[in-house]
Amino acid sequence: MMVKELEKVVVRFSGDSGDGMQLAGNIFSNVSATVGNDICTFPDYPADIRAPQGSLTGVSGFQVHIGAGKVHTPGDQCDVLVAMNPAALKTQYKFCKPGAVIIIDTDSFTRKDLDKALITSDDPFEELGIKNEIIAAPISSMCKESLKDSGMDNKSILRCKNMFALGLVCWLFNREIPLAENMLREKFAKKPAIAEANIKVLNDGYNYGHNTHANGAVTYKIESNGPKAKGRYMDINGNKATCYGLIAAAEKAGLQLYLGSYPITPATDILHELSKHKSLGIKTVQCEDEIAGCASAVGASFAGALAVTSTSGPGICLKSEAMNLAVIAELPLVVVDVQRGGPSTGMPTKSEQTDLLQALYGRNGESPMPVIAATSPTNCFDAAYQAAKIAVEHMTPVVLLTDAFVANGAAAWKLPDLEKDYPAITPHRVTPDMAGSWTPYTRDPENGARYWAVPGTPGFSHRIGGLEKSSATGAISTEPENHDLMTRLRAEKVAKIADSLPLQQVEGPEDADLLIVGWGGTYGHLYSAMEEMNAQGKKVALAQFQYINPLPKNTAELLCRYKKIVVAEQNSGQFAAYLRSKIPAAPITAQFNQVKGQPFVTKELVAAFTKILED
Amino acid sequence: MQYTANDYKAGQPRWCPGCGDHAFLASLHKAMAEIGTNPDDIAVISGIGCSSRLPYYMNTYGFHTIHGRAAAVATGVKVANPKLTVWQISGDGDGLAIGGNHFIHALRRNINLNMILLNNRIYGLTKGQYSPTSPRGFVSKSSPYGTVEDPFHPAELAFGARGQFFARCVATDAPGSVEVLTAAARHKGASVVEVLQNCVIFNNGAYDSIYTKEGRAKNAIYLEQGKPMIFGENGEFGLMQEGFGLKVVRLGENGITEKDLLVHDAHCADNTLQLKLALMEGPDFPIALGVIRDVEAPSYEEAVEAQIEEVKAKKPYHNFAELLATNDTWEVK
Numbered sequence: 001m002m003v004k005e006l007e008k009v010v011v012r013f014s015g016d017s018g019d020g021m022q023l024a025g026n027i028f029s030n031v032s033a034t035v036g037n038d039i040c041t042f043p044d045y046p047a048d049i050r051a052p053q054g055s056l057t058g059v060s061g062f063q064v065h066i067g068a069g070k071v072h073t074p075g076d077q078c079d080v081l082v083a084m085n086p087a088a089l090k091t092q093y094k095f096c097k098p099g100a101v102i103i104i105d106t107d108s109f110t111r112k113d114l115d116k117a118l119i120t121s122d123d124p125f126e127e128l129g130i131k132n133e134i135i136a137a138p139i140s141s142m143c144k145e146s147l148k149d150s151g152m153d154n155k156s157i158l159r160c161k162n163m164f165a166l167g168l169v170c171w172l173f174n175r176e177i178p179l180a181e182n183m184l185r186e187k188f189a190k191k192p193a194i195a196e197a198n199i200k201v202l203n204d205g206y207n208y209g210h211n212t213h214a215n216g217a218v219t220y221k222i223e224s225n226g227p228k229a230k231g232r233y234m235d236i237n238g239n240k241a242t243c244y245g246l247i248a249a250a251e252k253a254g255l256q257l258y259l260g261s262y263p264i265t266p267a268t269d270i271l272h273e274l275s276k277h278k279s280l281g282i283k284t285v286q287c288e289d290e291i292a293g294c295a296s297a298v299g300a301s302f303a304g305a306l307a308v309t310s311t312s313g314p315g316i317c318l319k320s321e322a323m324n325l326a327v328i329a330e331l332p333l334v335v336v337d338v339q340r341g342g343p344s345t346g347m348p349t350k351s352e353q354t355d356l357l358q359a360l361y362g363r364n365g366e367s368p369m370p371v372i373a374a375t376s377p378t379n380c381f382d383a384a385y386q387a388a389k390i391a392v393e394h395m396t397p398v399v400l401l402t403d404a405f406v407a408n409g410a411a412a413w414k415l416p417d418l419e420k421d422y423p424a425i426t427p428h429r430v431t432p433d434m435a436g437s438w439t440p441y442t443r444d445p446e447n448g449a450r451y452w453a454v455p456g457t458p459g460f461s462h463r464i465g466g467l468e469k470s471s472a473t474g475a476i477s478t479e480p481e482n483h484d485l486m487t488r489l490r491a492e493k494v495a496k497i498a499d500s501l502p503l504q505q506v507e508g509p510e511d512a513d514l515l516i517v518g519w520g521g522t523y524g525h526l527y528s529a530m531e532e533m534n535a536q537g538k539k540v541a542l543a544q545f546q547y548i549n550p551l552p553k554n555t556a557e558l559l560c561r562y563k564k565i566v567v568a569e570q571n572s573g574q575f576a577a578y579l580r581s582k583i584p585a586a587p588i589t590a591q592f593n594q595v596k597g598q599p600f601v602t603k604e605l606v607a608a609f610t611k612i613l614e615d
Numbered sequence: 616m617q618y619t620a621n622d623y624k625a626g627q628p629r630w631c632p633g634c635g636d637h638a639f640l641a642s643l644h645k646a647m648a649e650i651g652t653n654p655d656d657i658a659v660i661s662g663i664g665c666s667s668r669l670p671y672y673m674n675t676y677g678f679h680t681i682h683g684r685a686a687a688v689a690t691g692v693k694v695a696n697p698k699l700t701v702w703q704i705s706g707d708g709d710g711l712a713i714g715g716n717h718f719i720h721a722l723r724r725n726i727n728l729n730m731i732l733l734n735n736r737i738y739g740l741t742k743g744q745y746s747p748t749s750p751r752g753f754v755s756k757s758s759p760y761g762t763v764e765d766p767f768h769p770a771e772l773a774f775g776a777r778g779q780f781f782a783r784c785v786a787t788d789a790p791g792s793v794e795v796l797t798a799a800a801r802h803k804g805a806s807v808v809e810v811l812q813n814c815v816i817f818n819n820g821a822y823d824s825i826y827t828k829e830g831r832a833k834n835a836i837y838l839e840q841g842k843p844m845i846f847g848e849n850g851e852f853g854l855m856q857e858g859f860g861l862k863v864v865r866l867g868e869n870g871i872t873e874k875d876l877l878v879h880d881a882h883c884a885d886n887t888l889q890l891k892l893a894l895m896e897g898p899d900f901p902i903a904l905g906v907i908r909d910v911e912a913p914s915y916e917e918a919v920e921a922q923i924e925e926v927k928a929k930k931p932y933h934n935f936a937e938l939l940a941t942n943d944t945w946e947v948k
């Protein structure tokens with residue numbers, strides 16, 4: 001037996017959507033994280049809800065990147081591919097590195113299975129041009145053999161075959177089986193018989209690898225060189241982290257959390273997650289449409305709640321009207337836009353950064369609105385927390401941009417200590433001493449925000465609305481000077497938020513020859529590209545923007561420090577155009593734009609940036 | 616504390632002289648004084664249109680929102696703070712055209728809103744286009760040759776959306792208006808009050824037959840709970856059932872007495888007869904005024920609160936730290 005040590009490895013589990021690949025992948029990731037490795041995962045669900053079994057459109061994948069040190073992306077390509085049937089092999093092979101090991105279930109490669117995957121010859125490997133090392137295991141029949149005395153029916157037995165594959169992968173990477181066993185016992189706490197069946201098959205998979213000397217008896221090990229801070233961790237995806245950030249902010253602000261929403265991919269999980277937590281007093285209303293989702297949130301905000309609406313794609317268009325009401329009424333609101341492929345219905349399950357200009361400018365009139373973007377699955381927590389803090393302290397709607405990639409991707413997350421690590425949130429409420437002298441648009445001289453007078457507060461009854469109001473009295477006004485003033489005051493209020501934002505950071509060498517500028521969910525890929533180039537001795541640095549409007553105060557000074565800047569984003573150049581309009585002197589010499597609906601590929605970034613550096 | 620109509624008044628209404636909204640506003644102030652809710656605990660939410668200016672004339676919390684969305688905004692207000700009394704003011708265009716979707720879903724959810732529908736069968740603020748309640752053939756600036764579409768009957772729409780409260784009044788009829796407004800406020804759940812209101816500028820005369828006291832005596836019937844359906848200047852007419860329909864009868868003729876007449880039951884869960892009454896039109900039938908339907912049903916915001924309490928009692932986590940602890944975690948030492 002030979003054990004090779006690896007720094008990083010990417011494993012992709014794939015099979016029919018009923019094959020339990022997400023569970024196998026999750027357990028493998030969590031076992032790895034438990035021993036101190038860093039992980040970054042990405043599920044790749046089929047677009048069809050229930051595609052025919054074994055068909056090409058029904059393949060479900062789960063990719064995990066495991067590192068001894070930090071990993072920032074789920075990985076471009078995999079080192080190990082588990083393909084439970086020919087359809088998985090055919091559709092997922094393109095994600096393999098040239099030397100990748102492929103594990104297949106030989107029992108699922110009958111003529112019938114090959115037909116379903118539209119493979120005509122009897123040798124799928126030759127037909128698909130696959131020359132990789134194959135671990136061909138009769139997984140289905142081993143699984144049946146393993147559970148023949150369990151009293152379970154055939155269908156239930158075969159449902160455990162994902163555990164055989166997991167066992168085999170655990171053996172290949174020298175993972176401790178008891179850790180996986182514990183996770184299965186927790187997962188099936190209410191069905192101990194199912195838990196034990198899964199555990200038996202898991203062990204048989206492990207032993208199969210050991211006894212047959214699979215993979216030429218070579219196994220791998222990923223040590224942990226522990227860059228991770230001590231503490232308790234969990235695995236979290238971006239949508240869940242967004243929800244947790246909002247819940248934490250509501251608790252810290254002492255406000256009730258209200259979500260008005262309408263189901264839309266890939267934002268629906270936010271509605272699902274928040275609907276679960278009624279025991280925290282959260283109110284969620286699944287509205288009749290996107291418009292009502294946002295309008296009801298504006299109503300809840302008027303009534304004093306931390307109001308949120310969540311959406312994606314065309315949903316953000318429908319919400320614009322009510323978002324604008326929150327702008328003129330100066331009410332706090334968090335609008336979560338989980339960006340997906342567009343225009344129109346576009347590519348609902350795919351990821352893009354194409355809503356930036358709409359978030360910034362897509363409303364009638366001059367309608368300044370803060371825009372924040374989450375940079376990773378775990379950063380969704382901080383970004384949502386900040387969005388809520390800005391909304392209620394500055395009395396403004398805030399757009400939180402995430403995307404399908406960070407929303408569905410997951411990573412290990414250190415459980416936050418709200419008390420210690422997160423700033424207080426102080427809603428900008430009226431105080432009793434203001435009664436009498438207060439009008440709806442009386443502003444805080446410090447941050448320019450008006451004060452929140454919530455219905456039910458004695459002595460502050462007032463009327464607001466979508467019509468322009470007098471800055472002095474709060475009454476309807478079409479007076480030219482007043483409108484000009486109010487337009488400026490609304491813009492100034494948003495601009496002043498920069499006073500409380502952290503300065504923009506740059507990662508990488510001080511004297512970089514090229515600055516990569518990105519924003520939001522591309523952070524992991526851009527960071528990995530920078531890291532790889534730095535390792536090659538190329539001096540590149542990265543500035544990943546989280547605060548888009550307003551920009552951090554040092555942005556202009558920072559950008560003008562470099563000779564060459566490339567702005568990389570998953571659209572046709574929206575952030576580049578925005579930066580050029582805000583900071584005309586910024587030496588943006590190049591752009592890297594892809595609108596494929598897929599995450600960036602690190603090696604493509606490295607190639608492109610290297611060329612820019614050398615030009 | 617006792618309140619008077621003055622306690623609810625604010626601002627100087629800017630509707631056209633003679634607009635039915637003036638009279639309705641006065642009735643609303645009176646009704647609020649009668650109901651006696653503290654003005655600070657009231658939120659008046661409106662959409663866009665002439666009538667949606669109303670919140671500016673109320674000394675309560677008010678939100679003049681965007682076209683058609685009043686019911687959606689009001690839903691958020693009521694769910695977020697069920698302690699508030701929420702009045703929603705919409706016109707026929709705001710409530711039934713651009714806001715039709717929110718109107719029916721607020722009713723279906725049965726959220727405790729007092730939804731006032733000021734129906735003048737015209738778009739006033741945009742200066743005279745036909746509305747979803749304008750009759751077929753109606754000539755307006757956007758239908759110079761007459762419309763080629765049928766109108767909604769607000770009652771039919773409300774009943775189709777499973778509305779549990781529907782009342783009707785005429786803007787100039789102060790006692791009739793105050794009565795249905797107080798009934799609407801007392802009803803727990805979504806209550807629709809259709810206010811027949813004349814636009815003096817763009818659709819003058821739409822309700823001539825019932826706009827005066829004398830006209831109503833002749834051409835309207837006030838439905839009262841538990842009372843036989845009698846109308847006419849001298850109470851000489853009544854309503855009877857005929858087949859699946861209604862018929863107008865003269866008391867004393869063919870031996871018909873009060874005992875033969877239908878008795879109004881707004882609390883009847885089956886809305887068949889209530890719908891027939893609500894759809895009556897002249898000249899063959901009187902127009903029904905008063906509380907036509909008033910049926911108790913669970914209200915949305917109360918059910919939301921009850922569910923929260925129920926789940927709180929069942930689930931072991933009640934704050935963020937406890938929520939975190941419900942996840943599978945591991946420790947890096």
